[in-house]
Amino acid sequence: MPTEDEARAEALVIRHAAAAYDRTPVLEGVDGVVHAGESVALIGPNGAGKSTLLKAVLGLVPVVHGSITVLGRPPLAARREVAYVPQADTLDTEFPVTAGQVALMGRYPRVGWVRRPGRADRQAAAAALGEVGLADHAGRRFGSLSGGQRQRVLLARAIAQQARLLLLDEPFNGIDASSEELLLAALRRLRAAGAAVVVSTHDLALAHLFCDEVCLLNRHQFAFGPVATTLTPDLLRATYGGHALQLRGDSVILTQP
Amino acid sequence: MSWLTEAFSGSFAQRALLEAVMVGIVSGVIGVHVLLRRLPFFTLAMGHATFPGVVLAALAGVNLLVGAGLFGMLVVVAVALLGARERIDDTSAIGVVLAGTFALGVLLLSAQSGFTKDLSAYLVGSIVTVQPADLLITAVTGVVVLGALATLHKELVLGAFDPGGLAALGYPAVTLDIVMLLLIELVVVTSVPAVGTILSVALITAPAATARLWTDRLGPTMVLSGALGAASGIIGLVVSRNLNVAAGATIVLVAAALFAGSLVIAPRRGAIPRRLVHRRAGRGAGSVSDVSVSERLA
Amino acid sequence: MTHLLIEPFEVAFMQRALLAVLILGVLAGAVGVFVVLRRLAFVGDALTHTVFPGVVIAFLIGQSIFFGALAAALLSALLLTTLTSTRRVTPDAGLAILLTSFFAVGVVLVSRVQSYTADLSAFLFGRILAVDRAVLIQTLVVAAIVLTTLVALRKELLLRAFDPEGATAMGYRVDVLDLVLNVLVALVVVAAVKAVGTVLVIALIIVPAATARLLVDRVASMTAISCGLGALAGWLGLAISYDVSIQRGVRLASGATIVVVLVACFIFALAVGPGRRALARRFGGPPATSSTPGAG
Numbered sequence: 001m002p003t004e005d006e007a008r009a010e011a012l013v014i015r016h017a018a019a020a021y022d023r024t025p026v027l028e029g030v031d032g033v034v035h036a037g038e039s040v041a042l043i044g045p046n047g048a049g050k051s052t053l054l055k056a057v058l059g060l061v062p063v064v065h066g067s068i069t070v071l072g073r074p075p076l077a078a079r080r081e082v083a084y085v086p087q088a089d090t091l092d093t094e095f096p097v098t099a100g101q102v103a104l105m106g107r108y109p110r111v112g113w114v115r116r117p118g119r120a121d122r123q124a125a126a127a128a129l130g131e132v133g134l135a136d137h138a139g140r141r142f143g144s145l146s147g148g149q150r151q152r153v154l155l156a157r158a159i160a161q162q163a164r165l166l167l168l169d170e171p172f173n174g175i176d177a178s179s180e181e182l183l184l185a186a187l188r189r190l191r192a193a194g195a196a197v198v199v200s201t202h203d204l205a206l207a208h209l210f211c212d213e214v215c216l217l218n219r220h221q222f223a224f225g226p227v228a229t230t231l232t233p234d235l236l237r238a239t240y241g242g243h244a245l246q247l248r249g250d251s252v253i254l255t256q257p
Numbered sequence: 258m259s260w261l262t263e264a265f266s267g268s269f270a271q272r273a274l275l276e277a278v279m280v281g282i283v284s285g286v287i288g289v290h291v292l293l294r295r296l297p298f299f300t301l302a303m304g305h306a307t308f309p310g311v312v313l314a315a316l317a318g319v320n321l322l323v324g325a326g327l328f329g330m331l332v333v334v335a336v337a338l339l340g341a342r343e344r345i346d347d348t349s350a351i352g353v354v355l356a357g358t359f360a361l362g363v364l365l366l367s368a369q370s371g372f373t374k375d376l377s378a379y380l381v382g383s384i385v386t387v388q389p390a391d392l393l394i395t396a397v398t399g400v401v402v403l404g405a406l407a408t409l410h411k412e413l414v415l416g417a418f419d420p421g422g423l424a425a426l427g428y429p430a431v432t433l434d435i436v437m438l439l440l441i442e443l444v445v446v447t448s449v450p451a452v453g454t455i456l457s458v459a460l461i462t463a464p465a466a467t468a469r470l471w472t473d474r475l476g477p478t479m480v481l482s483g484a485l486g487a488a489s490g491i492i493g494l495v496v497s498r499n500l501n502v503a504a505g506a507t508i509v510l511v512a513a514a515l516f517a518g519s520l521v522i523a524p525r526r527g528a529i530p531r532r533l534v535h536r537r538a539g540r541g542a543g544s545v546s547d548v549s550v551s552e553r554l555a
Numbered sequence: 556m557t558h559l560l561i562e563p564f565e566v567a568f569m570q571r572a573l574l575a576v577l578i579l580g581v582l583a584g585a586v587g588v589f590v591v592l593r594r595l596a597f598v599g600d601a602l603t604h605t606v607f608p609g610v611v612i613a614f615l616i617g618q619s620i621f622f623g624a625l626a627a628a629l630l631s632a633l634l635l636t637t638l639t640s641t642r643r644v645t646p647d648a649g650l651a652i653l654l655t656s657f658f659a660v661g662v663v664l665v666s667r668v669q670s671y672t673a674d675l676s677a678f679l680f681g682r683i684l685a686v687d688r689a690v691l692i693q694t695l696v697v698a699a700i701v702l703t704t705l706v707a708l709r710k711e712l713l714l715r716a717f718d719p720e721g722a723t724a725m726g727y728r729v730d731v732l733d734l735v736l737n738v739l740v741a742l743v744v745v746a747a748v749k750a751v752g753t754v755l756v757i758a759l760i761i762v763p764a765a766t767a768r769l770l771v772d773r774v775a776s777m778t779a780i781s782c783g784l785g786a787l788a789g790w791l792g793l794a795i796s797y798d799v800s801i802q803r804g805v806r807l808a809s810g811a812t813i814v815v816v817l818v819a820c821f822i823f824a825l826a827v828g829p830g831r832r833a834l835a836r837r838f839g840g841p842p843a844t845s846s847t848p849g850a851g
Binding site: 292295296297298300301305342344345346347348349350351352353355356357359360361363364366367368380381455456458459462463465466469470501502503505506507509510513516520 | 825
Binding site for chain 1: 592707708710711713714716717718720721723724725726768771772773774777
């Protein structure tokens with residue numbers, strides 16, 4: 001369990017930040033803090049800037065206003081302790097690499113240039129695969145696994161990296177239920193161990209279930225706060241511009257006013 | 258029409274000029290399609306792959322271009338088949354075909370008589386020795402290619418942008434793709450006398466890429482591209498005559514220079530005007546998707 | 556058979572030629588793995604054309620062709636890397652224009668010299684049988700540099716090839732890694748210039764690796780097969796071209812023969828690949844691939 005101090009440690013601090021690709025900001029007014037052991041959901045329609053925000057935290061997109069501080073440092077300086085989990089579909093399924101090798105990739109920054117991963121690294125990668133329930137799939141080619149399995153392998157890579165901040169880009173899109181459960185369980189364990197987790201997702205029920213806070217985005221931030229007070233129909237309607245939404249289970253359905 | 262027959266049978270300079278203009282126009286126009294479909298590498302491969310056809314034609318005493326053309330069609334089929342296989346990507350497949358066919362040609366040639374002058378002319382062109390028969394072939398091919406492109410214009414454009422959509426509308430999308438590849442092959446083969454096979458891809462790619470820097474609309478792009486191709490041909494010929502250097506290569510360098518110049522000064526996408534336009538009303542996330550769409554049409 | 560494979564190499568110049576193709580085969584085979592995995596065949600081919608003017612200029616001013624090729628190769632690797640990352644023109648178009656411009660410069664320069672066609676052929680197709688000790692040493696040095704770099708950077712190059720965004724997220728400079736690989740490819744082209752010429756080196760780089768990919772699913776074994784094939788084809792190609800040229804009186808260009816051997820192996824792998832994988836699924840332990848739905 002994290003200590004009082006560690007729990008209050010600020011993993012990610014965003015102060016009135018705006019991000020831009022060229023000169024025109026695509027995302028503005030983002031403001032919030034994520035503490036160690038907390039999880040935040042980034043919620044908003046397509047094109048809202050969720051991916052942009054994740055990339056800004058990684059230092060891949062310039063911040064043209066305000067600031068982003070990652071683990072007490074500027075984004076570029078903190079990269080080794082920040083793990084990015086992309087959508088599994090963005091990766092080539094024909095590539096001749098095994099699940100085990102992908103998980104091991106998370107250890108590369110730690111291993112450093114030129115040196116080969118050692119036994120400790122291999123064990124960490126194997127353990128990470130175990131965390132997501134794929135320990136016996138290490139020898140399988142990454143592309144031959146199902147979508148949900150591939151997403152879990154990518155999370156295992158982040159686990160192997162032993163990052164203190166994890167950024168996940170829509171990890172629950174189109175994956176099977178058991179993979180989703182395994183992903184959530186692993187994320188919960190990471191959170192309990194003190195990591196901060198930022199997840200962009202469309203799945204409001206999931207955000208409700210798993211996250212402590214949500215950040216509502218659509219080109220600018222509409223709200224950032226605890227799930228209970230922020231994931232409300234009014235704020236959601238404002239964020240999504242009143243479009244029709246369908247949720248799982250017995251959650252709210254918003255329609256065009 | 259006597260000027261036409263005179264042009265075709267006139268001095269070597271007149272023939273060279275006519276060949277340069279015809280090849281320039283046809284290359285320029287089809288080049289727009291080549292860019293739309295991301296086929297410059299394929300075009301380069303075509304230039305290399307038709308080589309065995311040339312050697313075989315020489316052995317058989319047949320017109321070289323005919324041999325190249327026929328062999329090229331075999332190659333188009335090979336590339337299409339390979340592309341459908343798993344575990345090999347299109348780029349590597351084209352690379353293998355390019356290397357394999359060219360080596361085959363070199364092998365046949367060396368077996369026959371060792372390396373001769375014909376080889377270089379094939380690779381880098383020899384426009385000043387263009388014969389009336391070559392001119393005729395170029396003219397006929399040009400008419401066929403431009404005619405096909407005009408007739409199938411909307412289908413080919415849709416197929417480049419959205420192959421699934423084309424098939425969904427009931428068109429034979431794969432056949433149309435192959436037709437496109439064959440048309441490219443025809444243009445490459447008929448560029449041989451002017452610029453040779455290795456450089457033919459330049460006349461096909463550069464004018465079209467230059468035109469794209471000046472306009473976003475397809476029709477004007479094609480017209481401009483054809484004009485630039487012809488201009489490159491004329492200017493290149495004149496410069497090469499004055500400096501006494503290889504004509505085909507000079508034509509290519511002119512086309513490349515036009516491209517480089519346009520990169521710097523062209524308004525919509527050129528470097529200088531962009532810096533003059535600082536802030537625009539924010540289009541938010543639109544600017545990201547802007548790039549991806551325009552990349553597709555580039 | 557041994558008659559064919561050993562006898563030609565009893566003479567010194569054939570021994571040097573053999574050594575050269577063995578080294579080049581391993582070198583090109585190793586680099587080729589990344590060229591195939593990253594779909595860089597076009598970039599590789601472009602580099603073989605852009606080296607040409609460097610070779611010509613060096614020849615014309617009486618300097619070492621090796622260093623002329625080297626200068627042109629490094630310059631074009633730099634230009635290539637910049638071009639493929641700009642947005643104003645598609646990478647394809649940019650590469651094609653760069654490639655042909657450089658090549659055209661070379662042609663223009665050569666055309667100013669009288670013995671135009673003969674020299675052109677030497678640059679383009681190489682003269683493996685004229686490889687002397689100096690060339691061998693140059694080839695060895697380049698091979699040492701390239702192979703050492705590949706081994707040192709192999710995990711980073713693999714990560715970049717598989718997941719460029721992930722690599723950037725972890726803090727790696729993808730553009731620098733790309734430049735390094737392009738420079739390595741350029742160096743292989745330079746090493747091969749005198750032996751097999753610029754036109755055929757692309758075959759040495761791509762075909763063994765593409766063949767290996769058809770047969771196996773792991774980068775490590777793919778690399779081993781690729782290097783092995785490259786060396787083997789060099790040996791066989793030299794032996795066959797010698798045999799046919801000397802014994803049967805039909806002159807066969809050595810470089811081209813090597814490439815034809817490579818392509819034959821490729822075609823063989825195309826036919827055999829699926830069968831081999833089916834066998835592995837039936838009899839083997841954990842399958843290398845699987846046809847589970849949702850894969851790919």
